[in-house]
Amino acid sequence: MPPEARREMVLEFVAQQDIPLPPLAIWAGLNRHFRVTFSYRTMQNILNDLVEDGDLFRVDTQKLREGEITPIEGDSSSRRAYYFITDAGLERVEKEIKDS
Template identity: 50%
Template sequence: MLKNTTEGKEVPIGVNKRMSADSGCMPPEERREAVLEFMADHGIALPPKAIFRGMKTEMGIHFSYRTVQTILSELEEKGLVARVNKAALDDGDIEPIPKDEAGRRAYYMITMDGRREVNDS
């Protein structure tokens, strides 16, 4: 567990609740399931980099940020996650980004179909 010094005291930071010793050898399907499970556990819209960093901290993944981006794109194509407008999130709204705005930076959020898939596995 990592430690941070605050007012002269060491304070534990990080959770590392599901470290996987062999996550570097994780098959592609398990990687996809891990990303979906992470998103279901957190239940909020997150940018790809936050998903990647959170999975490294909590799950000890060893695959790359690019792999997470690729998985998110695949999950979006299957309707298991949705890209949402990050500006609308500031107002508390969840607004899907139209497919024709593919180049736009977005946050990703798990869909109800994605939650069902996590619950079924």
């Protein structure tokens, strides 16, 4: 599977769930439903790329415990994270589905 197709698959999967998910749950879901062959580490790299591109954001888990889905403020690279799709990411998924 080409790298761009992997990115699209991860983004689409996160969009379909409509809840913040940790990386392992995303990877396990992709394995269960699509039998992906790429590694968990590759999926983590894809998540980081999608965050950098503005398609996903890392969720503040403290606020999540209060029922809020908000981005982590500041440098979040050292914290455990859940991921959620941005409005830009949703637009990209909708556009790709229409173009398919």
